[in-house]
Amino acid sequence: MLNPIRSDPCTTLIEVTYSSYGLLLHQKKIIRDLLKVHNCSDVSSVTSPLDVNVKLTVDSGYLLPSPESYRSLVGKLNFLTYTRPDLCFAVQHLSQFLQAPRAPHMQAVLHLLRYLKGTSDVGVFFSNSPSTSVAAYYESDWAACPDTRRSVTGFCIFLGGRLIAELELYSLALQVGA
Numbered sequence: 001m002l003n004p005i006r007s008d009p010c011t012t013l014i015e016v017t018y019s020s021y022g023l024l025l026h027q028k029k030i031i032r033d034l035l036k037v038h039n040c041s042d043v044s045s046v047t048s049p050l051d052v053n054v055k056l057t058v059d060s061g062y063l064l065p066s067p068e069s070y071r072s073l074v075g076k077l078n079f080l081t082y083t084r085p086d087l088c089f090a091v092q093h094l095s096q097f098l099q100a101p102r103a104p105h106m107q108a109v110l111h112l113l114r115y116l117k118g119t120s121d122v123g124v125f126f127s128n129s130p131s132t133s134v135a136a137y138y139e140s141d142w143a144a145c146p147d148t149r150r151s152v153t154g155f156c157i158f159l160g161g162r163l164i165a166e167l168e169l170y171s172l173a174l175q176v177g178a
Contacts, residue, residue, distance in 0.1 A: 014083060017123075025083045026123030031116045034076060038113055045118025049090035051111050054104065056093065061103035070101040073109055080116075083123045085166055087112070089154065124163060131160040 017024045035041045064070055077091045090112055097105040138155040156166040 022125060022127040022129070024123045024125045026121065027080055027083050028120050030076070030080065031120040034073075035113060035117055035120075038073065038110070040110065040113045040117060043114050043117060046111060046114045047118070049087055049112050049115045050093065050108060054108065056097065056104055056108055058097065058100070059102075061105070064101045064103065064106055067098075067101045070106055070109065071098050074098060077109070077112065085124070085156065085163060086119075086122065088166065090115075125161075127161045129160055133161075134159055 013027060013029055015026050015028060017026065032041075074091065074094050077087065078095065081088050081091055090108075094105060094109055094112070135158045136155060138153075140153040154166070157164055
C-alpha cells in the first residue's frame with residue numbers, strides 16, 4: 001500500500017473561486033497563515049508592497065542574528081507571486097539580500113506582510129469574457145539599485161483582461177562621460 005505524499009501546506013495551496021464572471025486563483029489561506037506565524041495578524045495594513053521612502057542597500061543596518069527566518073519568509077513570499085504579480089518586484093528585490101540579510105531588509109519584509117494583510121483577497125482573475133483586446137504596460141527605472149547601478153525594466157501583457165505574460169529585467173547601467 002502506498003503512503004500519501006505529505007507536503008508543506010504553506011507551499012502547495014492555490015485556491016480557486018468560481019463566479020459567473022470567471023475564476024479567481026488566490027492564496028488567502030497561505031497569507032493568513034504567514035500573518036499568524038509572524039505575529040502580524042493584528043498589525044495595520046499599508047498600501048504598497050515596499051516603503052517608497054526606503055532604499056535598501058547591501059550594507060545598511062546590522063546583520064540579522066538568525067538569517068534563516070528571513071530566507072524562509074522570502075521563499076514563502078516567492079511562492080505567492082504565482083497568484084500575485086503585484087508582489088514580483090518586491091519579492092525579487094528582497095531576494096537580492098538573501099546572502100547576508102540585515103535589519104532594514106527584515107523591516108521591508110514585515111512591511112510586505114502588512115501589505116498582504118490589506119490585500120489578502122487579491123489574486124489572478126481569469127474572465128470568461130470573449131474579448132480579445134490586448135493591453136500592455138511597461139515601466140523602467142534607470143540605475144535604480146544604489147549598490148550595482150543596475151536598471152530595472154518590467155512589462156505585462158493582458159489578453160481580454162487576462163494576464164498572459166509578465167517579465168522583469170535587470171541590466172547593467174551604462175556609464176556616460178569621459
